[in-house]
Amino acid sequence: MISKNQLKLIKALESKKQRKKNGLFIVQGEKNVSELFNSGFTIKQIFATASYINNNGTLLSQHNLVPLITEASEDELKKAGTLVSNNSVLAIVECQDFSVPEISENELILVLDQVGDPGNLGTILRVADWYGIKNVICSPDCADFYNPKVIAATMGSFARVNVSHTDLTEYLGKQAKPVYGAFLEGKNIHQTQLSSSAFIVMGSESHGISAEVGAFVSDKITIPNFGQAESLNVAMATGIILDNFKR
Incomplete structure (x- = not known):
């Protein structure tokens, strides 16, 4: 009882x-x-x-x-x-306090800017786990990793992905590896030479990547559309982008 x-x-x-x-x-x-x-x-x-x-x-x-x-x-x-x-x-x-990671050779680190919906964050962590992403870095205004809705949506992947919250401008400003960011006006990801060691920045569905974080993006990329849909769910877009990097 x-x-x-x-x-x-x-x-x-x-x-x-x-x-x-x-x-x-x-x-x-x-x-x-x-x-x-x-x-x-x-x-x-x-x-x-x-x-x-x-x-x-x-x-x-x-x-x-x-x-x-x-x-x-x-x-x-x-x-x-x-x-x-x-x-x-x-x-x-x-709870565990995950330290902000140093990027390793041949590692992709996922960076999330203002992803406030707990369901989306949890699904992104599940997708990250599927593609072998070990480290995900969130802006302070992302949903809390320990939110019950986030944990539920990960379907167990929360136990295998290290999630830290930090100031993204300060973190990305110290990096030498390429920083890719998802933008509507970005270069077609199918026609982009993608690095095996890089940061991949995803923004919220409503606001995209903030101007402050976008200033540190070295390579703007986009997923080409072949139909009439106006946009993609951020978790779905993350999966498509990670698939292209892994291929």
């Missing part, structure tokens, strides 16, 4: 301010929680249905997680969490 104090903490962690204050965030659903077991994240508490505990007993024992488990009903978990379905398990986890 989830106590009143435990429920209060779980609900508080929906707030960025409380996540920062407590240094904790929530992970929900079997897929996302399972990704924690072999990650660098520290699990503080697990709330799970009897069915989940029975089905995953061996795995939980192997990772020494049994002492952290509190049995709860699906209705309790639904009330505590933010998911409409997949309410068999919820974990309280310690």
Whole structure:
């Protein structure tokens, strides 16, 4: 059973301010929680249905997680969490502070400017994980990495992609590698010589890349359109651009 104090903490962690204050965030659903077991994240508490505990007993024992488990009903978990379905398990986890990375040879680093929608950020991290991108750098006004909607949308990729928030102008101003940026007026990506070691900047759907960050873009690129759609979702555009770089 989830106590009143435990429920209060779980609900508080929906707030960025409380996540920062407590240094904790929530992970929900079997897929996302399972990704924690072999990650660098520290699990503080697990709330799970009897069915989940029975089905995953061996795995939980192997990772020494049994002492952290509190049995709860699906209705309790639904009330505590933010998911409409997949309410068999919820974990309280310690936040990690990822340092801003130095770029390695043959590495692509994804840079996100003003991507404020949590669903878009989570999907971008999932796409980044698919293409082997290990580091994603966000502007301070991007959605918070530990937002429950971001974590849910990653479908487990949050455990494999390092996400840091920093001033992008200060960060990009120190780089010697090429900085590609997605612009409507950019050069056709199909006709551009792409580097295997570079930064790829994506902006918000509504505002694009800000002028301040755009000043550090060395190569403006665009995805050519062959139909009548006015624009692409930023997560979809990120996938297309990463596919071209990887090819």
